[in-house]
Amino acid sequence: MLFDQLAYRKTIGFVQAASLALVAAGGALLATPAHAAGDLLVAPTRVVLDGRRGTEVILNNIGDEETTYRISLELRRMMPDGSLEDVAVEDANETEKASLSLIRYAPRRVTLPPDQPQSIRIGLNQVEGLKDGEYRVHMLFRAIPKAPTLVTDPAANNEIKIQLTPLYGITIPVIIRRGDLKATAAIANPRIVDAPGGKALEFDAVRQGNRSVYGDVRVRKDGKGEPLFEAKGIAIYPEIGQRKVSLPLKPEDIAELRGAVTVGYYETLENGGGLIGEVRTVLP
Template sequence: MMTIEALRALKTCCIGLTSLATAMMMTTMPAQAAGDLLVAPTRVVLDGDRGTEVILNNIGSETATYRISLELRRMTADGRLEEVTEDQANEIEQAAKAMIRYAPRRVTLPPNQPQAIRLGVRAPEGLPDGEYRVHLLFRAIPETRSVTDQTVPNGGFTIALTPIYGVTIPIIVRYGNLQATAAIANGRMEKDADGQSFAFDLSRSGDRSTYGEIRITKPGIDEPVMIARGIAVYPEVTKRTVSLPVPPEIAAQLNGQISVAYYESANDGGALIAKTDMVIR
């Protein structure tokens, strides 16, 4: 079985926390890492006015500072998330950004020191039922270093490049009795310069997003041939393409009859969302 998780590192952190509930969140929920920053959970769904916390942890060896901000992003037909500027935002996106409250907005973390970011919702009166989404961005602030004279051959100069790492997680607010269904179709193998991939169309209908994992199975084989977690279809699209990189040893197993199933994540109950059988040539 092969597990595909885009930009997701599951790590074990030995940390001292004053809150048992916070400690349980860190050890049981998925974590997303970029650079030396670990964020858990990787996705937040709020129903009504209930708030929650997101835990940051600096897993590096030096103290680091991070700036927290809200972004708007839209899903495209190929599953990418494109940034939406203030002047491009529609009414739903503007309402989503206006209702989210969070603090603090800047944190400095010593190594292996966790920090809780508090999240809350302040919805305006008369807010229509629906799903509202923003993306919470955690971005490292590079340390300011002094400029010193350096001897460079031939009177040239040096350029020091400092990578700036960031982690983005979706914050979803749901109002009302929202429903969604999904369907899987058009499975195919594709080739490009990076190798082979298994692609299919994942459609969605209803008034909320779907989120979960894809499991690909073969008749007569108990364990899934592939599992891909963190697959979402957001309300702004009714259909997206899912493309999963496939190593050669797995590609051979995908030939012939397979089943492709879409399940909710374990935290959401693990129910089956959609399933279809297909033959891959």
């Protein structure tokens, strides 16, 4: 399942779960919850700027050791299956190259003691002749590895080995919108399919317009107020008009979803929670 609000990049290591209520200040149009990868917590997980003001992203080191993080910008392109593919600068199109020139941010490197928050300020550059449209970069926060530790193994005749420290990186999309941009989306062909590790609810999400669409998916049965199933943070970026969405199901979800249901795609609560599109179907 793709969660746009957080496109995790795993290098090596483990995940440590955590939670923290943080809200980005400034001109961000969205204030999504914080998410952790490794020992780093980032909030918000998605930033949308309208070209008038900048904003902040808050980092917090939730580990036990002081860690230095490097902040950089990347280009990523959404594929029809919903995955995000890295794009080298030399392979970038005109819109992607312009996106890199729009963003300025500071600092680009921070050293954080445990439980120490740090704000990263994000601003916009004025680019002459910039066309109306949606521009996007992905901001990467990654720990700088410390020198490897040398240890001896008594079971191997005191042979010296290098002990590597597991590290993670985390990315969030930074979206800039210029001009009067609109988009609509529809859901088609919902089905339950075989997936790695079990079953998944799969459907096609179709977008029209000149900006991305982002929201939550809820599946309901007539007469029941609460959703039977919900998935947050589903995006369709402007570079594609249609993508496949695949949402893993628990065994107990499958039995409840069978029969007549309504699959709805809604704006996030921060954006009003309005209905983007829905479809009624019968899931076998």
